[in-house]
Amino acid sequence: MPGSNQISAILQQALAAVASSASLKDLEAVDNRYLSRKNGLLTSILKTLKDIPIEERKTFGAAANEARLKLEEAIAQAQEGLRTSKRDSSLDPTLPGISHKIGSIHPITRVIEQICQSFYGMGFTIARGPEIETDYYNFEALNFPPDHPARDMQDTFYVEGGLLLRTHTTPVQVRTLEKSKPPVKIITPGKTFRNEAISTRSYCVFHQVDGFLVDEGVTMADLKGVLVAFCRDFFGEDLKLRFRPSFFPFTEPSAEVDISCFLCGGKGCQLCKYEGWLEILGCGMIDPNVLNNVGYDSEKYTGYAFGMGVERIAMLKYKINDVRLFYENDIRFIRQFR
Amino acid sequence: MQLPYSWILELVNVDWPAKELADRLTLCGTVANASPFLEEPLDNIVVGQILEIEPIKNTDHLKKAMVSTGSETFQVVCGAPNAAQGQKIIFAKIGAKLKGMGELKKAKLRGVESFGMICSERELGLTDDHSGIMTLDDDAELGMAADEYLGVKDYILKFDLTPNRSDSLSAIGIARDVACLAGKEIKQSKFELQEISEKSSDVVKISIADTSACPRYAARVIRGVRIGSSPWWIKRKLILSGIRPISNVVDITNLVMLETGQPLHAFDFRQFGRREVLVRRAKQGERFTTLDGKEHELTPEVLLITDGEKGVAAAGVMGGLNSEVSSDTADILLESANFDPITVRRSRMKLGISSESSTRFEKGADPNNVTFAMDRAAYLMQQYAGGEILSGIIDCYPEKINPITIDLRPSRVNAILGTDISKERMIIILKMLQFRVKDKETLEVTVPTFRPDIAREIDLIEEIARIEGYEQIPSADRNIGPLYTPLHPNDTFRQLIRTSMTAQGFDEIYSSTLADPKLLTKIEPEKAPIAIMNPIAADFAVLQSSCLYSLLKAISNNFAQRNTDLRIFEVGKAFLRNESATGDLSPVEVDEIGIALSGKSDDQWFGKGRERDFYELKGAIDSFFEFARVPQCIYRPEKHPAFDDSLVFELIINEKRIGFAGLIKNEIVRAFDIKQTVYAAVLDFNIILNSRQPENYYVPLPKFPSAPRALAVIVDETINVADIISKIKEMGGELLEAVELFDLYRGKQVGEGKKSLAFSLVFRSKGRSLENEEVTEIYNNIIEYLKNNFKTEIREG
Numbered sequence A: 001m002p003g004s005n006q007i008s009a010i011l012q013q014a015l016a017a018v019a020s021s022a023s024l025k026d027l028e029a030v031d032n033r034y035l036s037r038k039n040g041l042l043t044s045i046l047k048t049l050k051d052i053p054i055e056e057r058k059t060f061g062a063a064a065n066e067a068r069l070k071l072e073e074a075i076a077q078a079q080e081g082l083r084t085s086k087r088d089s090s091l092d093p094t095l096p097g098i099s100h101k102i103g104s105i106h107p108i109t110r111v112i113e114q115i116c117q118s119f120y121g122m123g124f125t126i127a128r129g130p131e132i133e134t135d136y137y138n139f140e141a142l143n144f145p146p147d148h149p150a151r152d153m154q155d156t157f158y159v160e161g162g163l164l165l166r167t168h169t170t171p172v173q174v175r176t177l178e179k180s181k182p183p184v185k186i187i188t189p190g191k192t193f194r195n196e197a198i199s200t201r202s203y204c205v206f207h208q209v210d211g212f213l214v215d216e217g218v219t220m221a222d223l224k225g226v227l228v229a230f231c232r233d234f235f236g237e238d239l240k241l242r243f244r245p246s247f248f249p250f251t252e253p254s255a256e257v258d259i260s261c262f263l264c265g266g267k268g269c270q271l272c273k274y275e276g277w278l279e280i281l282g283c284g285m286i287d288p289n290v291l292n293n294v295g296y297d298s299e300k301y302t303g304y305a306f307g308m309g310v311e312r313i314a315m316l317k318y319k320i321n322d323v324r325l326f327y328e329n330d331i332r333f334i335r336q337f338r
Numbered sequence B: 001m002q003l004p005y006s007w008i009l010e011l012v013n014v015d016w017p018a019k020e021l022a023d024r025l026t027l028c029g030t031v032a033n034a035s036p037f038l039e040e041p042l043d044n045i046v047v048g049q050i051l052e053i054e055p056i057k058n059t060d061h062l063k064k065a066m067v068s069t070g071s072e073t074f075q076v077v078c079g080a081p082n083a084a085q086g087q088k089i090i091f092a093k094i095g096a097k098l099k100g101m102g103e104l105k106k107a108k109l110r111g112v113e114s115f116g117m118i119c120s121e122r123e124l125g126l127t128d129d130h131s132g133i134m135t136l137d138d139d140a141e142l143g144m145a146a147d148e149y150l151g152v153k154d155y156i157l158k159f160d161l162t163p164n165r166s167d168s169l170s171a172i173g174i175a176r177d178v179a180c181l182a183g184k185e186i187k188q189s190k191f192e193l194q195e196i197s198e199k200s201s202d203v204v205k206i207s208i209a210d211t212s213a214c215p216r217y218a219a220r221v222i223r224g225v226r227i228g229s230s231p232w233w234i235k236r237k238l239i240l241s242g243i244r245p246i247s248n249v250v251d252i253t254n255l256v257m258l259e260t261g262q263p264l265h266a267f268d269f270r271q272f273g274r275r276e277v278l279v280r281r282a283k284q285g286e287r288f289t290t291l292d293g294k295e296h297e298l299t300p301e302v303l304l305i306t307d308g309e310k311g312v313a314a315a316g317v318m319g320g321l322n323s324e325v326s327s328d329t330a331d332i333l334l335e336s337a338n339f340d341p342i343t344v345r346r347s348r349m350k351l352g353i354s355s356e357s358s359t360r361f362e363k364g365a366d367p368n369n370v371t372f373a374m375d376r377a378a379y380l381m382q383q384y385a386g387g388e389i390l391s392g393i394i395d396c397y398p399e400k401i402n403p404i405t406i407d408l409r410p411s412r413v414n415a416i417l418g419t420d421i422s423k424e425r426m427i428i429i430l431k432m433l434q435f436r437v438k439d440k441e442t443l444e445v446t447v448p449t450f451r452p453d454i455a456r457e458i459d460l461i462e463e464i465a466r467i468e469g470y471e472q473i474p475s476a477d478r479n480i481g482p483l484y485t486p487l488h489p490n491d492t493f494r495q496l497i498r499t500s501m502t503a504q505g506f507d508e509i510y511s512s513t514l515a516d517p518k519l520l521t522k523i524e525p526e527k528a529p530i531a532i533m534n535p536i537a538a539d540f541a542v543l544q545s546s547c548l549y550s551l552l553k554a555i556s557n558n559f560a561q562r563n564t565d566l567r568i569f570e571v572g573k574a575f576l577r578n579e580s581a582t583g584d585l586s587p588v589e590v591d592e593i594g595i596a597l598s599g600k601s602d603d604q605w606f607g608k609g610r611e612r613d614f615y616e617l618k619g620a621i622d623s624f625f626e627f628a629r630v631p632q633c634i635y636r637p638e639k640h641p642a643f644d645d646s647l648v649f650e651l652i653i654n655e656k657r658i659g660f661a662g663l664i665k666n667e668i669v670r671a672f673d674i675k676q677t678v679y680a681a682v683l684d685f686n687i688i689l690n691s692r693q694p695e696n697y698y699v700p701l702p703k704f705p706s707a708p709r710a711l712a713v714i715v716d717e718t719i720n721v722a723d724i725i726s727k728i729k730e731m732g733g734e735l736l737e738a739v740e741l742f743d744l745y746r747g748k749q750v751g752e753g754k755k756s757l758a759f760s761l762v763f764r765s766k767g768r769s770l771e772n773e774e775v776t777e778i779y780n781n782i783i784e785y786l787k788n789n790f791k792t793e794i795r796e797g
């Protein structure tokens, strides 16, 4: 049966151990050995209380508790002492931390997601469509008459069965309008194909984000508004925009949007070819023929549409000078984007 | 198209500098760029005259010439075969900078000193012509600065025109936009034709067999021209427009085309055996040689100009070699016609030739501009090539094309543009564009035939916006349409895949999805890929039928760059044929998730790197599934042509195959020039998306303590860990909260063909603290159960 002597013996032993502890780790070991709730030498003595005659329990218990408090205080004090003591000189903070590598998201995804997020905030949602398309959706429904020079703007890959690889994501506009009722407010990111020779400036595959809105009373001023908001969000607040007339078979009036060069602020530099402007997207009011093709009353409903090339924007944003890099997938390239 | 800046100023009186003119045009949709024609000024280069010239002895072509610049005389050595006494020429003095030659210095050739150079067009940077020196008109003023005399201190306007604007493919067309922007009139060139009494209709007959392909064909006959070179002013306009001068007659047809937009063609009339013109479709297999010397076998797609028998021109595309104007041509048949755009387009595609003429016809030339252009050309030919113009035009124009009239609602203009433009302003703009307007509540607008692109109200609205300026359209600060539309689960899942995989250290790749069929067939030998009919390269000839292709391609590219430690993924696509459809191609696009790893992780200061292996691949998939709330999948041994039979599994969720994972066949890896093992998985995006679980509800945290135990068993290698765990769970019952493998050991102590597995078991009750004894009892039951089910040795835990 343990007695008070035993308690003080254990305490002395423990205090000696505290005194000889050279590190926090040593102290932790002392703490564990004597004070661990489960089987600490001091704590387990308290568990033997039930075996002690009732009259002794009180003093014994008090002694044990006192010893515990003393030891706890001693440990705390010693810890304090060690904490304020010298640095552990073996710890080298310039060594790399222990971690694992994080992968990189491809710059094309980064740009697509940023664009989509910007428009998502303005009430657009994403729609997708097939990459193998019919002539109808890729051209005819979009007001490209057969044998029209406008088709030359988009050199097309044809696949078996009279089908083609879509040359833009605009067919998704037709597919979405066909199965929806206005208002429709959509952006369509995706892969597109053009039969072009591969060079630093052009590749046979590229990505596009198209967007459109059809509702009653949509005007070209609304189109300007949404694109001004997007460009400021994406490229920066103090950006200037320039809308100039252009031609796309599926919009009328059509416009090309230039932004003031974000590198030189419009003064002229190599990036903007000393023009001060960067061509960033094409847009316009959806041609009444397109709306009629999907069964909308083009007198009642109007809409706008816009589209931009993801690689072009990524090249401008990250100053990439060779479009082929996107598809070579050299991890030294991909890992530059965080 | 390019034109000299000065040409536009000749036609409209504006004082905008070249750059401003280009910018203003750009902002009205006629994209233009202005740049100086000469890269370097022509300093120290003047008009001179050859006073004397004599051959230098013992040389085969060198001559000594004395050149006067009016005030001074220079001795020069000249090698040009055409240099002759009395010629006015361009003379470069010592110190002049010539194209590709640097600064001119005093020279000595064959003992003769030379103090300058008589210049060819190439040395002046005008053309590539170096066949002889440039000779000037006799009235050229001696000593005049060459750039001034030549009129080359000019700017080039380069246009990037949209395919709808056929009206701006000419100097007059561009000038029309400029005049409109400046609120001025165009100065039309005035001329008076001198015709002889003989009628051209007596000399040649014209008939059109296909009037829809050729709505109008007009011609004139000019007799007795002298073919020679054009005067400098014509050459200059052509050179600055990027067209090489050839001879006076040909140059004039080009000049007038540039001026008016109407393509013209001059035939050598001698070659018209039957003295007639018949416009007809070519016969199948009919042979015809265009004037670039190429022989073509024609089809009826090509519209042919014939002399009643043989073809003399591919209508609207290119003339024939047989009727080309040559140095001894005397009689000209001058063609000015209108051809149907689609016909010309098909002809030029069939012939594989594109010309200034076909470009204009294809976009739509003005049928009512035909005679003006022809008369202008005839007039210039008479002026600069001599010759007599026979009286009258032979004009075959069976159905006159009249201007159309369109209703325009001023309210609609503002409703589309979001503007507040007054009706009066709209009328002013339309009239400046040379449209006729009847001012009613709804405007009646008559569109001239040089604007075939304008056929609807919306086209007129665009014209008003274009001229008014897009900067006049306000930017509306309102959000219309739905304020919110939820994202499709598909899109949130894409983000989730990327977050999960990159967090695990995988890099995202993007592929073209265009594949090399030879390599692809090794991966998917059973699935014939969808072929591209007009591929740009043999290795881009089909669409990939598996995402494994793009993964291997990316690893291959990296391996070639010595990036050997690779963990990559792609949210990609496979293109398949619909197998249920018979014969017919009915493509299916399958969204796939591809994951691959290869190589070895780097050694670190705290530990060695390890070879990437199957377990790492599995771990990545497991973590991704856990992250995305996809149930863990079962790996069932299966075969797949891309994977090595020794290590390939089909992945199953809810009895559905979601993909394959394993070791890529060595033979395939080699075919991709990869010299290390590759582990990969290809997963079906949509099946996984559809098996995602909803978000969890909260489960209360345990109130009672757990009782941990450890258990080690030695079993045959053939026994799967999952089977043991499931037996442990079976016997552990409700109170067994968790089982996990924490050690796997193979070695001498456990014996050949065996492995030691150590599991940690956690027991817990939801309602009470567990007694030691009851845990021990269950634990012992588990040991018994394992002994009965597997040949196991139990080691104390």
Ligand SMILES: [Zn+2]
Residues within 6 Å of the ligand: A261, A262, A263, A264, A265, A266, A267, A268, A269, A270, A271, A272, A273, A274, A276, A277
């Ligand atoms: Zn710049």
